[in-house]
Amino acid sequence: xxxxxxxxxxxxxxxxxxxxxxxxxxxxxxxxxxxxxxxxxxxxxxxxxxxxxxxxxxxxxxxxxxxxxxxxxxxxxxxxxxxxxxxxxxxxxxxxxxxxxxxxxxxxxxxxxxxxxxxxxxxxxxxxxxxxxxxxxxxxxxxxxxxxxxxxxxxxxxxxxxxxxxxxxxxxxxxxxxxxxxxxxxxxxxxxxxxxxxxxxxxxxxxxxxxxxxxxxxxxxxxxxxxxxxxxxxxxxxxxxxxxxxxxxxxxxxxxxxxxxxxxxxxxxxxxxxxxxxxxxxxxxxxxxxxxxxxxxxxxxxxxxxxxxxxxxxxxxxxxxxxxxxxxxxxxxxxxxxxxxxxxxxxxxxxxxxxxxxxxxxxxxxxxxxxxxxxxxxxxxxxxxxxxxxxxxxxxxxxxxxxxxxxxxxxxxxxxxxxxx
Numbered sequence: 001x002x003x004x005x006x007x008x009x010x011x012x013x014x015x016x017x018x019x020x021x022x023x024x025x026x027x028x029x030x031x032x033x034x035x036x037x038x039x040x041x042x043x044x045x046x047x048x049x050x051x052x053x054x055x056x057x058x059x060x061x062x063x064x065x066x067x068x069x070x071x072x073x074x075x076x077x078x079x080x081x082x083x084x085x086x087x088x089x090x091x092x093x094x095x096x097x098x099x100x101x102x103x104x105x106x107x108x109x110x111x112x113x114x115x116x117x118x119x120x121x122x123x124x125x126x127x128x129x130x131x132x133x134x135x136x137x138x139x140x141x142x143x144x145x146x147x148x149x150x151x152x153x154x155x156x157x158x159x160x161x162x163x164x165x166x167x168x169x170x171x172x173x174x175x176x177x178x179x180x181x182x183x184x185x186x187x188x189x190x191x192x193x194x195x196x197x198x199x200x201x202x203x204x205x206x207x208x209x210x211x212x213x214x215x216x217x218x219x220x221x222x223x224x225x226x227x228x229x230x231x232x233x234x235x236x237x238x239x240x241x242x243x244x245x246x247x248x249x250x251x252x253x254x255x256x257x258x259x260x261x262x263x264x265x266x267x268x269x270x271x272x273x274x275x276x277x278x279x280x281x282x283x284x285x286x287x288x289x290x291x292x293x294x295x296x297x298x299x300x301x302x303x304x305x306x307x308x309x310x311x312x313x314x315x316x317x318x319x320x321x322x323x324x325x326x327x328x329x330x331x332x333x334x335x336x337x338x339x340x341x342x343x344x345x346x347x348x349x350x351x352x353x354x355x356x357x358x359x360x361x362x363x364x365x366x367x368x369x370x371x372x373x374x375x376x377x378x379x380x381x382x383x384x385x386x387x388x389x390x391x392x393x394x395x396x397x398x399x400x401x402x403x404x405x406x407x408x409x410x411x412x413x414x415x416x417x418x419x420x421x
Contacts, residue, residue, distance in 0.1 A: 026230040026244070027251025028170040029310050030069055030223050035177065035255045036115075036307030037122020039217045040300055043259050046210050047266025052190070052198030055260060057211045059199060061218035062256035064403045066249055068219065069227050071377040071392070071400065073244050076228030077235055078390045083228050083376070084321035089386055090379050098326065100372075105322040107369045108222050109337065112315040116345025119311060120147050120154075123304020124349060129297035144350045151346035154308050158338050163233040170309065173302045174251070178258050180299035185261035187291065188268035195264065212413050218259065219407070221369045222314035224377065229317045241390060258299075265296075308345065312338040371411045374404040 046054045072083065079086055084101065091097040124146040128134045134146040157169055203211060231244050316337035323333055378400045381392045392400065 025167065025171075025247045026073075026227070026234050027069075027247040027249075028167060028174050029230050029313070030065075030227055030248065031174050031251040031255035031258075032170045032306030033223050033226065033310035033314070034065070034218050034220045035174070035258050035303050036119055036217075037125070037300060037304050038115075038118060039259055040122070040181075040262050040303050042210070042213045042217045043262040044266040046214060047263040047268075049210065050207055051267045052195050052264065053202055054207060054210060054214060055195070055198030055263060056201045057214045058218070058256060058259050058263065060201075061215050062252060062259075063399075064215070064406070065219050065223075065256075066252050067396070067399045067403050068224060068374060068377060069248050069252060070245055071381045071396070072224045072227040073231045073248055074241060074390055075377070075380050075387070076231045077238055077241055077244060078387050079380075080232060081228075082232075082317060082321050083225050083373070084318060084325060086228075086380055086386075087325065087376075089383065090376060101322050101325055104369065105319060108225065108318040109315045109341070111369075112222055112311045113341050113344040115311050116308060116341050117348035119304050119307040120150050120345045120349040121304075123147075123150050123301050123308065126297050126299070126301030126304060129293060129300070141351065147346055147349035150305065150308065150349075151342055153305070154312065154342050155339070157309060158312060158342070161335075163230070166309065166313075167230075167234075170306055173306050174254065177299050177302035177306070178254055178261075180295045180302070181258045181261040181265070184295045184299070185264040187295075188265050190264050190268060212410055214259075215406070215410055218256075219370065219410075221373055222311065222318070224373050225318050226310060226314040229321075230313075238390065262299075308342070312341045312345075315341045371404060371407040374400075374407045378404060 043058070046057075075086060076082060079089075084104065087097055087101060091100060121144075124134055124144055127146045131146075134144055135142045136145050137143075157166060160166065227248070231240075234240070235244055316334045319337045320334045323329070378392070378397070380386055381400070382397065384391050
């Protein structure tokens, strides 16, 4: 009996230790944000066009995201400020400070409003795989009723104002979404030898655009602002730094596995014509049965919902902090902003409008913002006067510089693509 009790206690201690390392907290916000409809579509196209060859690009993107998000979270915990509030530490010149704050405010709020339409539209597409028609005629107008329902659900989730409840919703959706896409990938029974060959980097003129798209859809600029803010809701001091880093890494790796699962499932397709998730689902059904369709439908729906929530939150955090820095500190700014972003997304998605121009603005905003924020993260994370003993190590700096350099290349390419081509 004593031996049984001792073994039972040991088992409980082991389980407790495992939960400590695999428990997902604020990192769920980051995984939820980058695992949106855009990521699912990009990974689907990558799998169809290049098979497993671009799995290495996803690996790089995951590592880069872990590096940058790790810096962002650490800055949030150490300074007890979000990234916008930390701007004065690096930009003492008032004119330059206000100019940068205005640029960030415009890029994030306008960009996220455009992305919100895509997120809600993506979630609607996932739902359409199950019910078919998602449009109804109202006074001669074709209305996407699912987009309205998604907007209402998002509104009620965010209106709770309770960080822990929102975190639980996101954790649940991220886990279910992960199971959906992982199950779909397993159903395709990929050739393991071919799969592992995709971890060897191959870059050429044919796949360069897709590689850039994979990196761009995984390293999300607004996530860097969101992460620094939400970690402060979970941990109140620097004692949580290590746990925070484990949390971020676990969530980002889980999100990365989801991306790879989508690519693996798409790589199994015997043809190369695919435009979106609907084409992917319809092609998988005759090969692997109706279950693949339902798994993809729920996964895409969950991806849209989670990204809808986080995009609205990030825009609200950024605008609130930006206005506060500019001398405007109103208690309703946060609430007003996320409601406005959700409303814009619902309106654009409901009327079947394709916000092409807004999306182009969002791409340009990201192209400008991503390398700047990456450099800013490096500067703040290296400032001993700000970070103390939690400043970057040499290894973190080396990884950070490599990531920033590639962010600049991505930035230049995206701006060229949007403004010139």
